[in-house]
Amino acid sequence: MSQIAMELINVKKTIGKKEIIKGLSFTINKGEVFGFIGPNGAGKTTTIRMMVGLMGLTDGDVHILGNSIKTNFKEAAQEVGAIVENPEMYPFMTGWQNLMHYARMMPGISQERLKEVISLVGLENPIKEKVGKYSLGMRQRLGIAQALLHNPSILILDEPTNGLDPAGIREIRQYIRRLAEQENVAVIISSHLLSEIELMCDRIGIIKNGELVAIQSVNGGVDSDLETLNQQIKMEVTPLNQAIDLIKKHHNIDATTASNSLSFTSEKESIPLIIQTLVNHNISIYQIGISKSTLEDKFFDLIGENTIE
Numbered sequence: 001m002s003q004i005a006m007e008l009i010n011v012k013k014t015i016g017k018k019e020i021i022k023g024l025s026f027t028i029n030k031g032e033v034f035g036f037i038g039p040n041g042a043g044k045t046t047t048i049r050m051m052v053g054l055m056g057l058t059d060g061d062v063h064i065l066g067n068s069i070k071t072n073f074k075e076a077a078q079e080v081g082a083i084v085e086n087p088e089m090y091p092f093m094t095g096w097q098n099l100m101h102y103a104r105m106m107p108g109i110s111q112e113r114l115k116e117v118i119s120l121v122g123l124e125n126p127i128k129e130k131v132g133k134y135s136l137g138m139r140q141r142l143g144i145a146q147a148l149l150h151n152p153s154i155l156i157l158d159e160p161t162n163g164l165d166p167a168g169i170r171e172i173r174q175y176i177r178r179l180a181e182q183e184n185v186a187v188i189i190s191s192h193l194l195s196e197i198e199l200m201c202d203r204i205g206i207i208k209n210g211e212l213v214a215i216q217s218v219n220g221g222v223d224s225d226l227e228t229l230n231q232q233i234k235m236e237v238t239p240l241n242q243a244i245d246l247i248k249k250h251h252n253i254d255a256t257t258a259s260n261s262l263s264f265t266s267e268k269e270s271i272p273l274i275i276q277t278l279v280n281h282n283i284s285i286y287q288i289g290i291s292k293s294t295l296e297d298k299f300f301d302l303i304g305e306n307t308i309e
């Protein structure tokens with residue numbers, strides 16, 4: 001069975017004379033959290049509106065579990081749950097009553113399913129309380145529960161962390177990861193704040209001016225089309241200068257120094273080889289620290305801007 005949940009095939013959108021989306025093609029897998037990132041005005045919301053059928057495509061197609069959104073809209077749409085604008089909730093009704101209200105509009109949603117989605121987003125305790133008393137994070141989770149009622153294979157969230165405090169973001173992150181890992185739901189999240197969603201995504205697609213700039217595996221996945229993040233390595237060694245020369249000579253990497261350490265960036269696969277070179281030349285290694293260069297650095301490199309606002 002195919003692992004592909006959604007496929008964008010050369011999707012284009014022109015509004016008036018302006019080409020807003022200029023031929024986007026990428027796939028999203030089942031059980032994957034995919035971040036859709038770009039500066040304000042890049043075209044994220046427009047793309048998402050097309051993915052969920054709220055807006056027509058000028059050209060190209062979106063396949064959802066193999067069904068074209070153009071020719072098999074009904075089959076495609078029933079596999080998608082989405083929060084595109086802020087979910088409409090009635091503050092004077094309880095969480096349960098709000099969900100019941102939506103469930104009545106859809107055929108075949110059982111009370112069991114309601115309980116299931118409530119537990120998926122961890123709202124068992126406050127579900128009998130009025131939504132007016134909920135925090136923004138709880139309201140977002142209720143919105144996710146609502147979007148999941150009809151058991152879709154794909155959940156699309158446009159800027160789900162907007163306005164949330166760090167604790168709220170952490171909670172959303174937990175439940176989204178759980179959905180992907182336990183329910184095999186493909187989750188697509190858009191954001192212009194990379195640092196907020198970096199930790200919850202498996203892959204990130206960066207969009208700028210309606211074009212895909214890069215697709216990046218967050219944890220350095222094995223997918224061959226994907227560029228993995230370089231590692232930033234810091235080593236405390238002696239003698240320092242000899243170590244720098246050896247790294248340059250044998251691995252063609254320029255290391256820099258700070259106090260009695262050296263640092264450099266390299267692919268993960270090269271790290272053991274570099275260590276071996278140093279050990280073979282009797283360099284004493286006291287400490288090694290490895291950190292990923294942040295996706296934010298990469299993001300700014302790619303879009304060539306210093307700020308995303």
Ligand SMILES: Nc1ncnc2c1ncn2[C@@H]1O[C@H](COP(=O)(O)OP(=O)(O)OP(=O)(O)O)[C@@H](O)[C@H]1O
Pocket residue numbers: 015018020038039040041042043044045046047192
């Ligand atoms: N109905 C429309 N008519 C004309 N231009 C539009 C329309 N909708 C969007 N645009 C333009 O298309 C571009 C992409 O907008 P979009 O809202 O998709 O970006 P975004 O990446 O979601 O940005 P944000 O992070 O600000 O939500 C912008 O330049 C916007 O001005």
